[in-house]
Amino acid sequence: MSHTAHIPSHRKPRRSASKLAVRAGVAGGVLSTLAMAGTASASPSAEPVAETTLEMPVLNLDLGADVSSAVTVAAENTRLAAVEGELTAQEESARTGAAAEAKQAKEEAQKKADAEKAEKTAKAEADRKAEAERSSRSSGSERTTLKSAAAPQGSGTVSAPATGSAAAIVNFARAQVGKAYVMGGTGPSSFDCSGLVQAAYRQAGISLPRMSQAQSSAGTSVSLSALQPGDILYWGSKGSAYHVAIYVGGGKFVGAQNPSTGIVERNLSYDKPTGAVRVL
Incomplete structure (x- = not known):
């Protein structure tokens, strides 16, 4: 007997052939796979490994044109x-x-x-x-005619017929007798006092103011004892008269008196005027 026979062997026990074959196959497969991978990585024609990339949406806009358009619209x-x-x-x-x-x-x-x-x-x-x-005066009161004024010869009213411009004024005034009195009337169918005087003087080509106040200040003042046909008679104060009429001669006047009488011809004694002016 050998002197080493009592020492146990250090060698591993042999594996069976079948297990060795399996292990050899696995190792071979791994090596084959590694070889193929190395070949693939070394080949220049190998396709690159695909990488996942996030694509941003493409904005198909002309920003310059849009900005210009927006500015134009805003302006x-x-x-x-x-x-x-x-x-x-x-x-x-x-x-x-x-x-x-x-x-x-x-x-x-x-x-x-x-x-x-x-x-x-x-x-x-x-x-x-x-x-x-006028109504309050009695028929036998203090009325007197111009003839009874005992005026000196030649200084009384003129009784001779009117001629020229005076005749035109007198004839027009007498032609209106019987027409209506209407306040503000200037003819031809109706008159008020100053409207009649103004219209009569217009026949002689003379323009007079419209109102009685102004008419009483026209021309020059004359005495009631020296009246001539065509003179303007007034009642009230000169420059602020409330009534006017036209002296037609013979101690008479024609005037648009009031709505009840209309346009009449009366003696001066019927309603003696305050004064008179001469425009002719």
Whole structure:
């Protein structure tokens, strides 16, 4: 017996042939796979490994054109807004101006109407007073004719027929006798006192003021004892007379007296005037 026989062997026990074959196959497969991978990586024609890439959406826009268009639109909107604001301001100004003009016109019309009303009222009152005074006088009162005034020869009223411009005035005035008295009337169918005088003088080509107050200041003052046909007679104060008429000669006058009598021819004694003026 060997002296080493009692020492156990250090060699591993042999594996069976079948297990060795399996292990050899596995190792061979691994080596084959590694070889193929190395060949693939070394080959220049090998396709690159695909990488996952996130693609951003492509904006197919012309940003410069869009910005320019937006600026143009904004500028146009601003211009239109400015124009609209200016038109609105002009319309408001026009409305304000029209309202002011309308108000002023209304005020002026009202003033004119008030003045005319006041004038008509004053004239009507004066006519009423004059008529009341005439009515209160009795037939045997203090009325006197111009002839009974005991005026010196040659200084009395003129009884000779009127001629020239005076004749035109007198004839027109007498032709209106019997027509109606209408306040504010200037003919041809009706007159008030100053309207009749104005129309009569127009026949002689003479323009007189419209109102009795102004007519009583026309021409030069004459004495009632030296009247001539065509002279203007007035009642009340000179420059503020409330009634006028036309002296037609023979101690008579023609005048538009009042609505109840109309246009009449009367003796001076019927209603003696305050004074007279001569325009001819």
